[in-house]
Amino acid sequence: MKQGARRLFDWFFSPELDLRVRLFHILATAGMIISFLVAVAGLLIGASTANILLNVAAGVLAIALIVLSEKTGKHQFCYLITIIAVFFVLFPFLFFSAGGYQGGMPSYFVFAVAFTVFMLDGKKALVLSVLELLLYAGICLMAYHTPGLVLPFEEESGIVVDIITGFVTASVAVGVTLYLHLKLYKDQQKKLARQNRALEEINRMKTEFLGNISHELKTPLTVVSSHIQYASNTLPDTEDMRQAQHYMRLIGSEADRMALMVSQILDVARIEEGQMQIEKQPCSLIEIIQETLDTYYPVFSKNNNSLRFERQGDVAQVLCDRNKVVQVLVNLIGNATRHTRDGEIVLSVRGEGGYAMVTVEDTGEGIAAERIPYLFDRYYSQLPTEKKARTGRDTGTGLGLYISQYIVQAQGGDITVESELGKGTCVRFTLPLDI
Numbered sequence: 001m002k003q004g005a006r007r008l009f010d011w012f013f014s015p016e017l018d019l020r021v022r023l024f025h026i027l028a029t030a031g032m033i034i035s036f037l038v039a040v041a042g043l044l045i046g047a048s049t050a051n052i053l054l055n056v057a058a059g060v061l062a063i064a065l066i067v068l069s070e071k072t073g074k075h076q077f078c079y080l081i082t083i084i085a086v087f088f089v090l091f092p093f094l095f096f097s098a099g100g101y102q103g104g105m106p107s108y109f110v111f112a113v114a115f116t117v118f119m120l121d122g123k124k125a126l127v128l129s130v131l132e133l134l135l136y137a138g139i140c141l142m143a144y145h146t147p148g149l150v151l152p153f154e155e156e157s158g159i160v161v162d163i164i165t166g167f168v169t170a171s172v173a174v175g176v177t178l179y180l181h182l183k184l185y186k187d188q189q190k191k192l193a194r195q196n197r198a199l200e201e202i203n204r205m206k207t208e209f210l211g212n213i214s215h216e217l218k219t220p221l222t223v224v225s226s227h228i229q230y231a232s233n234t235l236p237d238t239e240d241m242r243q244a245q246h247y248m249r250l251i252g253s254e255a256d257r258m259a260l261m262v263s264q265i266l267d268v269a270r271i272e273e274g275q276m277q278i279e280k281q282p283c284s285l286i287e288i289i290q291e292t293l294d295t296y297y298p299v300f301s302k303n304n305n306s307l308r309f310e311r312q313g314d315v316a317q318v319l320c321d322r323n324k325v326v327q328v329l330v331n332l333i334g335n336a337t338r339h340t341r342d343g344e345i346v347l348s349v350r351g352e353g354g355y356a357m358v359t360v361e362d363t364g365e366g367i368a369a370e371r372i373p374y375l376f377d378r379y380y381s382q383l384p385t386e387k388k389a390r391t392g393r394d395t396g397t398g399l400g401l402y403i404s405q406y407i408v409q410a411q412g413g414d415i416t417v418e419s420e421l422g423k424g425t426c427v428r429f430t431l432p433l434d435i
Helices: 002-013 019-045 049-072 075-097 105-119 122-145 156-234 239-272 285-300 322-338 369-374 400-410
Strands: 281-283 306-312 318-320 344-352 355-362 415-420 424-432
Touching: 019 049, 019 075, 019 105, 019 156, 049 075, 075 105, 075 122, 105 122, 105 156, 156 239, 239 400, 281 285, 281 322, 285 306, 285 322, 285 344, 285 355, 318 322, 318 424, 322 344, 322 355, 322 400, 322 424, 369 415, 400 415, 400 424
Parallel strands: 306 344
Antiparallel strands: 281 318, 344 355, 355 424, 415 424
């Protein structure tokens, strides 16, 4: 007996079921109990046979709808059947056959509206609940203006019993429904919290793994790059060796690209762990830009592009982390170089409203408008084709702009992108002036 009841409870309220299906089981069960209780109360107070039979029929209908819902999976259909058959047809009839507003039916009207709001979504719930309110208000007015339509109780004690039965059963049904609904909600929240903790742990482990792998890769890549550079410099400059030198440069370029990928992964790991240090101090932005251009000119001069630096007006010192600004410049100019061929790249700087604005503009392939919102997403180049930021060759991680945005914003600035496919790209970032 006990095990059977437990199986029935698990079938009704299993966590595997949708929250609304469980709620329907609760409300339908409450409706069944209410109907049978009202039928019993009707016998005690001498209600009409039709009234008693209708309540019994309502209880049977509730059971049938629960079974139909489980057997067919047509839950919304069962909800609508319940609302139409019980609340729009049965309740008005019971109202007129059981004392009208001088009985317990108005309490059940509250239950009906609560059921409708709980079980249906959006406009459907709003429309049907409003129709119910209008219907119930209308039949109360009808009973007031045409008392002959109402079958009254023979004794006043019957009215008292019916009213007490009505508000007690309706209150218990709505109260239990709310309690169980909140309990189910809290259970869902606890489950969600556990899942979030598990995801956070997985994310932490992923970040730690990427950091460890990146550290392990960095040393051999540095060794490879150093040996390639040494071999390239020591090869004799003869016609026979020029092809070898060409291959050496290609290998060196790929090694540098892999080193950049590793550095970007390390930076992301530091960002996610909150370990990327930003040390701001007064710096000459012009000096930073000039030194960056001088140091990385061999990288920026690829693809037969011309690179020009323009200084627009006086730019005082900025408050920034020098090395991190160099990293942003290398990312942005490197992107422009990779996606521009036989074109022009212009780097300019000017002061504007307490900030220094740095602009990197190219005449390259540009970016489609629908892709621009995803440029600063982490790993954006790994998104589906319609979200990819570039069509040309990149480092493969999609982290350059994500890291650049973090660095710029951490120093009190901002970064934006404007682009048109086939006409080039313009990236601007700002840094606060040291005023």
